[in-house]
Amino acid sequence: MDEPNSGDEPDSRDEALAEAVRLRGAGEREAARQRLLTLSARHPDDAEIAYQTAWAHDVLGLEREAVPFYERALAAEAPPLTDDDRRGALLGLGSTYRVLGAHERAVALLREAAAAYPEDGALRAFLAMALHNTGAHEEAMRLLLVLLADTSDDPSVREYRAALAHYATDLSTAASAAP
Structure with a gap:
């Protein structure tokens, strides 16, 4: 009561x-x-x-x-x-783990959340930050490039969407092609 x-x-x-x-x-x-x-x-x-x-x-x-x-x-x-609140709680907890320095926990939680909610770009962005904190720079960059290519309304980004998506799959291509 x-x-x-x-x-x-x-x-x-x-x-x-x-x-x-x-x-x-x-x-x-x-x-x-x-x-x-x-x-x-x-x-x-x-x-x-x-x-x-x-x-x-x-x-x-x-x-x-x-x-x-x-x-x-x-x-x-x-x-x-609710589904929306669950998504928000997963993002909030993952982000909080990252801020507190529990980077591996953040990556595990945010990776699971991004898989459960693949349409949620914020989850992928926060996962990329957590991956960066663990030293997984290439995976973090790949996630961000794909997110940028998939979601940007910037005309100049849209113009290079295919190139961004291509380089997201192999970031070292440009480095190996340099003279």
Whole structure:
């Protein structure tokens, strides 16, 4: 059973969550974080609340504190995150692992996420950054070139789309052809 309302917080879980998200969107990030921490304590198995709480920590630069909330959100089974929130949580956690120096964990998570959501260019971009951090520069560059060739609306990039896609498969071609 929920605790009695103190008068300054919404009554329902949905109202409280919406208010916290509104506060974050309005730039009141710390107030949103505090509301979400309270809500998360009341609903520890709620994936959506855990995800929003992770996000609230992340936007404040509190990456280390965000990790357990991301992990909780992704592990929740009933009800699970929506597909869009799951994608966001995977990106958020992968990016957070990378920022914290857990590069191999970031690569593993982001590689899995990019395979699950191949249409999501942001996942591939964050995977490329994590790969760069592990020293896998060629794979990182290949991912970014393919992403650029596939998604750019820049007319000059579109003009060279085929060349970019070709060089993405063998970055050393240009180096071996040099005089």
